[in-house]
């Protein structure tokens with residue numbers, strides 16, 4: 001790295017906002033994924049102007065830039081695949097404006113997801129996207145990944161809750177897209193930038209839409225002795241047009257790990273549980289809950305419990321949210337996959353995952369957003385064992401291929417990043433890549449922003465900046 | 478460009494003679510603001526669309542895709558208009574997976590035909606748009622026209638899960654997929670919503686469908702002033718009651734709605750005819766849910782001292798709902814020279830609204846007001862008569878309205894206006910700061926600028 005650039009960055013931001021020592025950089029070499037990529041310098045801007053100046057300096061020195069929130073991403077999005085400058089938004093964490101009357105909050109990208117809800121819940125409002133990582137992930141990361149959560153089933157992904165964005169383009173220009181009311185004439189640029197994984201622009205301010213908390217909430221735990229019965233329950237619920245706001249599944253192996261760790265009340269001897277939530281008017285949620293119970297029993301549920309109070313409800317959700325962490329205790333490392341299938345294919349998909357696990361010699365756990373067909377198989381492995389790591393990657397790829405062959409998709413919420421950029425070839429044609437590349441180049445013509453992500457390296461966008469010797473390929477950590 | 482004489486023949490060679498129409502009478506039916514294309518093409522497949530677009534790109538012919546042509550007048554008239562691509566031959570259901578609540582349809586699929594197919598499985602698409610008798614799926618998406626179910630189900634972008642289209646280079650592209658949750662690649666299909674055909678020719682659309690509600694109900698309250706009506710409206714929004722539609726309108730609008738219902742032969746609920754500020758709420762659910770909502774509505778209306786508060790019977794609620802959904806269509810035909818503004822505001826405070834809606838200066842204009850879901854308002858404005866002076870007044874009045882909305886951080890667009898007004902006022906309002914980015918998007922999709930040039934925001 002150019003010493004001059006580091007000096008200029010220190011002058012711009014103050015030395016306390018610049019990290020360039022190798023041991024400091026190590027921490028930023030990873031995110032939540034199995035990938036790896038080290039930046040050459042890490043900077044902490046405090047405002048939009050800082051970001052713009054950093055980007056201009058990097059451009060002057062022809063060094064790539066990557067944005068980073070909390071680094072909880074699971075597809076390697078926040079890794080410096082091309083080295084260069086990493087902009088960490090953690091210190092841009094102020095809530096700038098609350099417009100409760102019109103249900104809007106204007107926030108900086110480093111604000112932690114749950115902190116938005118905490119700031120507005122006194123008014124009966126909340127921010128709907130609820131990734132399980134919501135206590136630590138940032139809104140900037142949510143916007144980049146178009147993150148979801150259990151309640152996406154009813155309320156959509158991040159993109160459904162963003163009205164406007166302030167952006168810094170790769171040449172340092174500051175622009176605003178969308179509007180406070182979220183309804184301006186013209187192309188839906190917010191719709192384009194949300195989910196673009198930091199490859200088109202850096203997000204420096206977000207106007208989010210707030211939602212009104214529902215009147216009555218009921219949380220059910222359906223317990224099954226056979227996995228297939230649980231997945232068939234989900235299929236039937238969907239087919240009968242029953243629309244819970246969340247429908248999560250944990251298989252027996254996973255729920256036992258969770259139970260050991262959290263004591264959420266999942267029966268250790270069951271093969272699978274469904275965590276189902278209904279919301280709305282009491283009259284509606286009660287009849288929905290009754291219909292759900294009926295379908296569960298028709299599919300041989302052993303028992304359907306209803307959380308008696310907020311404490312029980314919170315405990316069940318705590319079990320769900322911390323499941324990845326619980327599994328993490330069972331092996332040195334875990335690989336959380338993210339694939340989508342049409343919901344009617346759930347039983348088949350789970351059987352295939354089991355078979356793939358067997359073939360590659362892994363016990364694969366499943367804890368996922370069953371209601372919208374968003375699978376999260378988890379492969380436990382030991383990263384020091386290179387051969388095992390390779391097998392884990394191979395199993396993962398086979399699972400994703402299976403999702404595609406069932407009519408599904410590569411990723412439901414974790415993004416493509418550098419985890420699945422080569423797998424994009426399974427879904428998109430040359431014509432699709434051409435158009436996506438023209439869109440990419442319209443904003444990020446030199447691939448100086450987050451190079452080596454989303455696009456297969458053979459399809460342009462980033463090959464210039466992904467150094468041959470760099471940490472491009474996934475490798476055991 | 479080749480001469481007009483040989484063009485139809487060359488097009489016939491491209492897609493077959495039965496797919497090309499160039500007779501004067503036939504192309505006239507595709508005219509926009511009096512200007513007809515040289516030929517109309519009626520492709521049968523996405524491959525044919527791709528051939529047509531490739532041809533147009535090479536020949537630099539301006540091309541406009543259309544469905545039932547009910548909203549061709551939206552936006553500015555195109556700067557060039559050589560070919561119309563009539564999508565109505567592409568009207569199949571490509572996939573329907575009722576068990577997954579997803580459907581994939583050709584762009585020319587009429588929405589009412591789709592509704593019937595979905596209803597057979599007790600499902601529906603919450604795209605309640607005007608001109609419902611003829612509208613196609615592609616037209617509804619490209620026009621971005623408001624749906625009266627937005628309050629509950631959101632806009633098309635919230636349930637459009639994927640699309641296939643031909644870009645400006647003549648290539649068949651896709652975005653999204655057929656699953657309800659997906660973040661693979663850029664969300665290009667979202668850009669198509671409301672793009673008026675300026676980015677591509679949409680060939681197929683994938684939607685998430687929804688279970689048909691068990692029952693529907695509606696309530697209409699009449700309040701004496703704008704303030705009281707807005708307060709009541711706000712109390713409904715904050716009540717947490719699930720409304721599928723929530724609209725507020727003035728006496729001018731209710732008079733027009735009454736006369737519309739009368740012309741289609743429907744009997745009009747008394748409260749619609751009453752003068753005052755009307756708040757209409759519709760809702761869905763089981764018998765018990767409807768009873769509960771009705772009860773709460775009555776209570777809130779009493780508290781707001783509504784002059785009238787009426788739960789509409791099934792038939793009336795259906796007709797009022799339909800009337801509101803079709804508002805754009807009957808309003809534009811209500812009087813020659815009438816203009817419809819669509820206004821989006823960050824918030825609806827009565828002081829602001831009063832100032833925005835004050836059309837008394839420079840000379841009085843007649844106006845009817847309809848506040849729809851999510852702070853979107855429609856304003857139908859009519860000059861006193863159609864002499865030159867009135868026209869000038871209308872122009873000044875509407876320009877002033879645009880700037881009053883814009884200074885309050887809102888945005889306005891003319892949804893419908895007579896051609897002479899479009900020549901004087903940019904229907905899209907002031908250029909917004911993100912316009913240069915929109916130009917980049919346009920350039921990426923349509924490098925030759927052949928799709929509906931000039932129709933969209935900022936002359937795109």
Ligand SMILES: Cc1cc2nc3c(=O)[nH]c(=O)nc-3n(C[C@H](O)[C@H](O)[C@H](O)COP(=O)(O)OP(=O)(O)OC[C@H]3O[C@@H](n4cnc5c(N)ncnc54)[C@H](O)[C@@H]3O)c2cc1C
Nearest residue numbers: 069070071072073077132138140141142144148198203413
């Ligand atoms: C235990 C656990 C549970 C999880 N559960 C879920 C879940 O339920 N649903 C879900 O969707 N995800 C989940 N995730 C994944 C992850 O938390 C989300 O993707 C989250 O949105 C990432 O936020 P972050 O702040 O950590 O972003 P990072 O990981 O730091 O970055 C993610 C991407 O965002 C970009 N980025 C960050 N900030 C900006 C900015 N300001 N401008 C432009 N680009 C930016 C980065 O370049 C990168 O591409 C989970 C992760 C973990 C570890």
